[in-house]
Amino acid sequence: DAGVTQSPTHLIKTRGQHVTLRCSPISGHKSVSWYQQVLGQGPQFIFQYYEKEERGRGNFPDRFSARQFPNYSSELNVNALLLGDSALYLCASSRIDRDEAFFGQGTRLTVV
Amino acid sequence: GDSVTQMEGPVTLSEEAFLTINCTYTATGYPSLFWYVQYPGEGLQLLLKATKADDKGSNKGFEATYRKETTSFHLEKGSVQVSDSAVYFCALSNDYKLSFGAGTTVTVRA
Numbered sequence: 001d002a003g004v005t006q007s008p009t010h011l012i013k014t015r016g017q018h019v020t021l022r023c024s025p026i027s028g029h030k031s032v033s034w035y036q037q038v039l040g041q042g043p044q045f046i047f048q049y050y051e052k053e054e055r056g057r058g059n060f061p062d063r064f065s066a067r068q069f070p071n072y073s074s075e076l077n078v079n080a081l082l083l084g085d086s087a088l089y090l091c092a093s094s095r096i097d098r099d100e101a102f103f104g105q106g107t108r109l110t111v112v
Numbered sequence: 113g114d115s116v117t118q119m120e121g122p123v124t125l126s127e128e129a130f131l132t133i134n135c136t137y138t139a140t141g142y143p144s145l146f147w148y149v150q151y152p153g154e155g156l157q158l159l160l161k162a163t164k165a166d167d168k169g170s171n172k173g174f175e176a177t178y179r180k181e182t183t184s185f186h187l188e189k190g191s192v193q194v195s196d197s198a199v200y201f202c203a204l205s206n207d208y209k210l211s212f213g214a215g216t217t218v219t220v221r222a
Contacts, residue, residue, distance in 0.1 A: 004155075033209065042116075042201055042212030043156070056208040090155055092210075100146070101210060103156040 002026070004093050004104035012110045013081050021076040021107045025093030031055075032074040033101060034066060035090040043090055049074055050096070078109075086111045114139045118202045118213035125192055125220050133187040133216045135176075135202035143204040145169075145178050145185040150199045150215070159187075159200070192220045 005024045013019050025032050031050040035043035045058040049068035063079045072093075078085055088108050092101035119134040137145065144163045148156040160169030165180035174189045185202060197220045202213040 035210075040215075042203075042214050043210070045209040045211070048208045050208075058209070092156075100144075100158060100161060101205075102158065103148075105155040 004091055004102055006089075006091050006104040006107050008107060009105065010108045010110075012112060015081055015083060015111055017081050018077065018079050019081060019109060021078075021089050021091075021109070023074045023076070023091030023093075023104060025072050025074070025091075026102055029093035029095050029102075030072055031094045031096060031099070032068055032072065033092045033094075034074070034076045035092065036060075037088040037090055037106070039087070046076070081111045083111050085109065114143065114204060114206050114211040116202050116204055116211055116213040118200075119216055120214070122217040122219060125218070127194060127220055127222055128191045129220075131187075131189045131192045131196070131218065133200055133202070133218070135185045135187065135213060137183050137185065137202075137204050139183075139204055139206050139211075141206060143206040145176070146203045146205065146210070147174070147176055147185070147187050148201045148203060148212075150201065152198075156201065192218075194220045194222050196220050 033048040034046040037043040047066045048056040052068045066076045068074045088106040090106045091104045094101045115138045146161045147159040149159045160171040162169040162178035168177045199215045
């Protein structure tokens with residue numbers, strides 16, 4: 001079975017631009033979460049979606065948004081990019097919203 | 113709010129040495145506890161977990177016991193290998209999200 005897949009793997013954007021990151025969960029998993037991992041730190045929770053509804057949101061500005069589609073895949077959108085948004089963005093899926101999470105390889109976003 | 117504090121690194125060991133990484137947590141309720149490992153250039157992999165007090169999680173020679181009285185979940189391995197070189201993250205799950213520690217970089221020398 002395929003694991004959690006994220007695309008793209010690497011991305012370079014300019015300050016002020018917009019970015020969309022994509023995630024496909026493990027087959028049968030209905031919950032998707034997004035995390036931001038700045039270099040040298042632990043991942044920070046951004047969003048969780050379960051059955052296409054937002055179940056939780058971390059302490060991130062409104063420039064960050066996400067959604068989950070009927071096939072349970074998800075997108076993370078970031079508007080008006082700042083240099084500080086440069087990070088590894090991790091997607092995790094789980095069968096239900098409180099089950100153990102399986103992580104994708106991440107998308108490395110660099111804002112210049 | 114929930115938080116995880118883990119031993120600062122980096123930690124450098126010789127092959128076959130004993131490894132311990134301390135982890136303590138603050139949380140409301142009854143969280144589940146996890147250790148994740150991150151190899152260079154990769155995402156996070158679940159190493160082991162424990163869901164209630166006194167549970168012991170184990171995998172690939174690593175062990176950790178959920179100690180509610182000391183709010184700790186220390187990771188141990190009796191004999192490390194070069195392939196264990198990675199960043200290790202302690203985490204707790206409460207409600208819908210994971211809260212991670214800052215990570216401990218472990219390097220094992222041959």
